[in-house]
Amino acid sequence: MPLVTDELLGDAIEALLRRSGETMLVLVDDRLRIVRAGAGTEGLAERPSDQLTGMSLIAAFGSVALDGIARQAQASGEAAIGESELGRLGARTFSIE
Numbered sequence: 001m002p003l004v005t006d007e008l009l010g011d012a013i014e015a016l017l018r019r020s021g022e023t024m025l026v027l028v029d030d031r032l033r034i035v036r037a038g039a040g041t042e043g044l045a046e047r048p049s050d051q052l053t054g055m056s057l058i059a060a061f062g063s064v065a066l067d068g069i070a071r072q073a074q075a076s077g078e079a080a081i082g083e084s085e086l087g088r089l090g091a092r093t094f095s096i097e
Helices: 004-020 041-045 057-061 065-076
Strands: 026-027 036-038 084-091 094-095
Touching: 004 036, 036 057, 041 057
Parallel strands: none
Antiparallel strands: 026 036, 084 094
């Protein structure tokens, strides 16, 4: 019997998407389009999270700084690791890793 089932994996992803606090989860497809956006993304994107589906990260969050990370991933065809400061909104500072 496998330790991780599709149901368990789905439940884990749902729990991460609902999580609020200092971090947010955004799931993207191969073209870096948002598939699902977790709790907390509404404030940064200035729109409900369900309206982010299908948008690129750049369009959703409006950061030129994300462009370098996105281009690296697209050019190599592999996951890219990077960090970027997205700016401030009210008293909160946003960044992406």
